[in-house]
Amino acid sequence: MSLQIVILAAGMGSRLGRSLPKPLTELGDGRSIMQQQHDNIRSAFGDDARITTVVGYRAETIVEAFPDVDYVYNARYDQTNTSQSLLRALKASGRGGVLWMNGDVVFDPRVLGRAVSFIERDQSFVTVNTAKVSDEEVKYTVTAEGYINELSKTVRGGIGEAVGINYISSRDKKALIAQLGRVDDQDYFERGLELAIAENGVLLEPMDISDLYAVEVDFAEDLERANLFV
Template sequence: MAHETYRAPKAVILAAGIGSRLRPLTDHNHKCLLSVGGSAILERMIRNCLSCGVSQFVLVLGHREDEIRTFVDKTFRGIRVTYVVNDRYHDTNTGYSLMLASRAIGVSEFLKFDADVVFDTKILRRLIDCDHPNVLCVDRNIALEAEEVKVVADDEMRVLEVGKLVDPKMALGESIGIEKIGAKAAPLLFAELALMMEDKAHSQDYYEAAYERLLAKTAPFHALDITGLNWTEIDTAEDLAIAHALFSSPVTTISRSQQNALDEAAV
């Protein structure tokens, strides 16, 4: 209706993991609190969300949870944060962590982030503006190997396959760990995750396995091409160095109009 106003979706941030590949940097710090360009990775993520009008957050924590709570509570005021704890972070993976966000999300639209991704705010604006309800951000300019989460899509960018086991030769590109899940798909996704986690054999599954199962049940996902925009996932010291090169200054909260002015000035 004309008088209704748009409500930005909630943001679910998965930050339960240990970050073992970044040791010794993560011996005394959670990975998402490591600094990139003068700002913590998690701070960059939250401020990018705030720049896009997203002010409600669900943080799924595990390893060093108190450290993250303290950081968020001290750094941010006026945002709504629900903390969810994965007590089994040692023997589970992102699928289990995402399942735990179910009660906090319910049937709401939400954005899902891996807490170790740094990204240009333009990526998030494109995702929110995308008309499709269920969307995976995909970079086509990536050398695809076993580690990458690969996406196969048709000519209309409808996702056909997603996962690490996808044939790289068939893939459009890499899913970067940032997605939008619509209100209709959210309960279906959480139900699928819950069903998966009933079997201990799936406790180490990534959340993409649930996306794949939903695709088989005709729940549509679309790929959003973000090729050319800056982002990187931080798993290793080499990744951290790349992040510093891409994002060399502290993060700031920038409104859409301010971003448009910056873009026009750069032309």
């Protein structure tokens, strides 16, 4: 079975102040954010990787730019957050595990290379960066055994930030789908992961990429920083 990969790209991205969906924002090397994601996916997993993109705001512009992938439509993109986009994508996926990423992350191609060993073990993981811990980002703590414990923007004493690239194993996917179905529409998908950890015993390993770059582009200054790497 080919690897299933989801890109969450339904949001309006209003903080960046562009008319197009944020994943279509052009980078300094001429590619869009989403194009560099596609390039990184193909480099790590080959042409057999199955990409499904969740679209909403100005969906036709993304479909036109990337006509050769599968799509899931979040018709309530202006009323919901990433929890509901991911829920739709997981329900539409096949039986295996799913790798997913936010559609606004510019990242080092080696990040996905590092993920291969986790995916081959079918081990759920959250990609993290311990180099900085910003108040406005999703932060995390770990258990005594080293698995993810808390995961949200309100975590206190966080030891790093979540990057926005994650994998749910085939055995854990059912629990995550159930928990995403419970959370509020405005919750991020991390809330579903937290509940799956607490109530279903899901074990999420942190995959540390602190030595590589990964920039989630929310504001103009984030885009400037991302362009220092590409």
